[in-house]
Amino acid sequence: MDSVSLKDAGPIVADMAAVIVEHAAYLSEIDGAIGDGDHGINMSKGFRRAGERLGPHPPDLAQGFATLGETLLDEIGGSTGPLYGSFFLDMAASLKGRDAIDRDSFGAMLHAGVAAVIDLGGAKTGDKTLVDVLAPAVATYDEAAAKGEPFHTCLEALDRASEAGLEATRDMVARIGRASRLGERSRGHLDAGAASCRMLLGALSRGLRRHL
């Protein structure tokens, strides 16, 4: 079975932080269309701080996710901080005792993270939130894994599904969060949380595939 050592995968956390910081203005712009316009500012603040805490010698993937989750809980309030904070903390917890990640343990990790987000936030698919990226991504990943596809192929499927999930939020009407005030007028715009989530999953998938 293909696998990546958690130590080799460690620097991916810094890549994930970097992609958010790099696209802060874009995320705020999306959010500004139907929300407060502060998603990019808040996310980049937390992820930049996480990058600083990780330092120049990144810990392994599990410790990296734990540090990232802790930092988001410390630094970002609103809904973003606790949602992403528990996403990363619960993924870190699912890796406990391992020193490598393979197709099945990645699937289990993703399920743990998604369950944390849904448990805390209560969003359902179709509400126009990050769950609309997470749910199809994890479902597609599961499907590929059930067919016996290799880790690399499953990660590609996850990447594509998260992109499609993000695009699908454009046509949704927000039912939760501040954008729900706009009702029908929220249609035609991407959801900012879904956009940041897609960036994170993309960076994670790409980073792991580089080692496979």
Added chain:
Amino acid sequence: MNRVVNNPEEVVEDAVTGLLAAHPDLLAATDNPRVIRAVGAPKSGKVGIVTGGGSGHEPAFVGYVGPGLIDAVALGEVFASPSARSFHHAFKAADGGHGVACLYGNYAGDNMNVKMAVKLAEREGLVVKTVVANDDVASAPAEEASKRRGVAGEILTWKVGAARADERADLDAVIVSAQKAIDATRSIGIGLSACTIPAAGKPNFTIKEGHMEVGIGHHGEPGVAVVPTRSARDMAALMMDAILADLPFAGEDVAVLVSGLGATPLMELYILYGHVAEILAAHHIAPRHRFVGNYFTSLDMMGVSVTLMRLDAELDRLISAPARSIGLTIGGKS
């Protein structure tokens, strides 16, 4: 945007600096720049009282820190919940060894951050129990009361919970009294203009000129109706109808609180209160405590909210207990 700010992204930091400089007798800094405690807190032998929420609602939340009221408060960005860690640090700053009551408002972000913070505190052996304010009758129908938002009724809940803690009641008893307080409280707001988050620079919603939004939330959440602006008398009638239909108040003693939303002149709040008083009298409702002013605002939103709390002997006693803070002072010194 024509405002008294420096960097619009650092309004909370700058406001905290000013608050601490202006009120050294009431407020003290902590290691977390987003957590402020009362001078003299934590008090040993007493349940700690904590609240927290987004900034931009001043004097809420920090303005209710002081003797007889809040022991420690967590401050968020403008209109955004404080982080879980800030709530956690506020719990620790308020803990006098008898547990902490966190009395806060029903918003998605606050619910999540408080939930995480309670878990963090539990791991350290600190017991935190919560009461979630949901007094806004316009935000959901009565059968979905758990979805209602918390608004100015939170202030009366803090007052009750804090006074009970000062009586050296244990944590469970403080929670019972605070829950009773919010269960006996109903509020509704009317918005006349939108507000601008400094970092955004422009309003993220609008109210049509010459119109008012009945039941608007503290962050511009949608109300129940947008109608042409009516007289103060009719506004009072509309708001009181909604409140009195939700909970039987007739013949009872009440505390009544009229709050401006930030940009409405005090004179107009008193005009409205005059009509509220007439309506109370017509229903044989006796206002034992009256509060009129800018108690819970929404930046520069124009508008007003009305809150009624039905009093029994216990709630009356707890509202009457001495307290001192920026936003609310009752009785002599405490």
